[in-house]
Amino acid sequence: MSSKIIVIGAGVVGAASALALQKSGHDVILVDRSEPCSGASFGNAGAIVNGSCLPTATPDILSDVASMITQKHSPLFIKPSYLHRIFPWLVRFVLQGRTTKFNQNAFDLHALSKNAVDSWQLLTDKNELSKLFKDTGWLKVYESENTFNKTARSREMFDKMGTKYELLDSDAIRDLEPNLAPIYKHGFYQKDCLSVTNPQKLVEGMVKLLVTQGGQYQKFDVAEIKTNGDKVYLNGINGSINADKVVVASGAWSRNLAKQMGDNIPLDTERGYHIMLPSLGADLLNRPVVNAEYSFVLSPMETGLRMTSQVELAGLNAKPNYDRIRRLLPLAKSMLPELELREESVWMGFRPSLPDSLPVIGFSSRSNKVFYAFGHQHLGMTLAAVTGFMVADMLNGKTSEIDACPYRPTRFNRW
Numbered sequence: 001m002s003s004k005i006i007v008i009g010a011g012v013v014g015a016a017s018a019l020a021l022q023k024s025g026h027d028v029i030l031v032d033r034s035e036p037c038s039g040a041s042f043g044n045a046g047a048i049v050n051g052s053c054l055p056t057a058t059p060d061i062l063s064d065v066a067s068m069i070t071q072k073h074s075p076l077f078i079k080p081s082y083l084h085r086i087f088p089w090l091v092r093f094v095l096q097g098r099t100t101k102f103n104q105n106a107f108d109l110h111a112l113s114k115n116a117v118d119s120w121q122l123l124t125d126k127n128e129l130s131k132l133f134k135d136t137g138w139l140k141v142y143e144s145e146n147t148f149n150k151t152a153r154s155r156e157m158f159d160k161m162g163t164k165y166e167l168l169d170s171d172a173i174r175d176l177e178p179n180l181a182p183i184y185k186h187g188f189y190q191k192d193c194l195s196v197t198n199p200q201k202l203v204e205g206m207v208k209l210l211v212t213q214g215g216q217y218q219k220f221d222v223a224e225i226k227t228n229g230d231k232v233y234l235n236g237i238n239g240s241i242n243a244d245k246v247v248v249a250s251g252a253w254s255r256n257l258a259k260q261m262g263d264n265i266p267l268d269t270e271r272g273y274h275i276m277l278p279s280l281g282a283d284l285l286n287r288p289v290v291n292a293e294y295s296f297v298l299s300p301m302e303t304g305l306r307m308t309s310q311v312e313l314a315g316l317n318a319k320p321n322y323d324r325i326r327r328l329l330p331l332a333k334s335m336l337p338e339l340e341l342r343e344e345s346v347w348m349g350f351r352p353s354l355p356d357s358l359p360v361i362g363f364s365s366r367s368n369k370v371f372y373a374f375g376h377q378h379l380g381m382t383l384a385a386v387t388g389f390m391v392a393d394m395l396n397g398k399t400s401e402i403d404a405c406p407y408r409p410t411r412f413n414r415w
């Protein structure tokens, strides 16, 4: 039966959920307090990493963090004044690195990501949006034997999960990416990954498609969520709107809305940065390339070469510190010697992250009319379409093809 459903949040996860719900026959209204794609979905590296299965918390997390924060170009920063706020999250995060948890989280992440490419193809089938996806693969390059050897555990996990990859020597890396400096000894290549050369265009296109097909987009800042009888009411300074069902897909800002529905979910944010370099730089690479030593990505985009990096634990309110990404520019140059280091724009965004690196996909505790789809951390582009189909299945009362239990909102209730 068709219902009126409001999706809160026009990032990639909300837009994918809205389209999947519309595909299954619902009357969908997508709302956002701002323009579509103004959150984390705007500035990511655009990689659809099929079969991704590495949770951030690993059994080596404590030693990794210790060595990272002492590095000159550390990819991790914890703002001292935010430490007391994020401390409980950090404790949970470290506990998720225990071997049994790590293995389970990897399995549950893989259960979502193994269908990433197929799900995007299904969602964008027979429409113009499919043209924004490029069949590029995803390449990680290693300068030192040491870094390569230290990541053996991650390759073991890929083997265990059956995620396909190729190991490349320096000649094979040069064949794929002739403009890279000839300093990389090892490459890790996942051929069946896609990349999106303009994430903003993709999400805006999804919203346009929703509207063309009879859905609605409305600017609305949701301050309060309440159920009353058969309806869910959303209140904001612009008034009140209501629907039969609501999906909370508000990225890093979802915690407060979930709390109003009785769920105290340990959602925090891993802030990340990007810097755009001139468009000529984008011609220097054929695909997104990860620098394994310094944990940054160079992604060729329609609008230029995008360098993304950093995990900054500083909450939703602290001002961005763009120097975190600017100081990595010389490293980009040593990777791509022909690169022109002219900053065209710089950006910071909020990855919505839970301690176990898994999203929350499931009904609120208080009402089966309110559904959550948030917390996609480093993989929201990858997992948005898969999530959208799960949202639609579960709101339609069907059992989702992917077991949804590992992503249930109540999984943190006991600790």
Ligand SMILES: Cc1cc2nc3c(=O)[nH]c(=O)nc-3n(C[C@H](O)[C@H](O)[C@H](O)COP(=O)(O)OP(=O)(O)OC[C@H]3O[C@@H](n4cnc5c(N)ncnc54)[C@H](O)[C@@H]3O)c2cc1C
Binding pocket: 008, 009, 010, 011, 012, 013, 014, 031, 032, 033, 034, 035, 036, 037, 038, 039, 040, 041, 042, 043, 044, 045, 046, 047, 048, 049, 220, 221, 222, 223, 249, 250, 251, 252, 253, 254, 271, 272, 273, 274, 308, 309, 349, 350, 351, 352, 374, 375, 376, 377, 378, 379, 380, 381, 382, 383
């Ligand atoms: C530097 C960087 C690089 C990344 N690279 C990749 C990558 O290559 N591949 C990948 O898979 N993932 C990547 N990610 C992760 C990915 O970008 C995120 O996981 C994803 O964008 C999250 O999407 P979302 O829709 O949940 O949240 P968002 O895009 O943040 O959208 C949430 C929306 O909700 C709206 N909203 C919030 N609160 C309210 C409210 N109360 N009322 C109304 N609207 C509200 C916001 O305005 C916003 O538009 C990267 C992230 C970063 C930061």
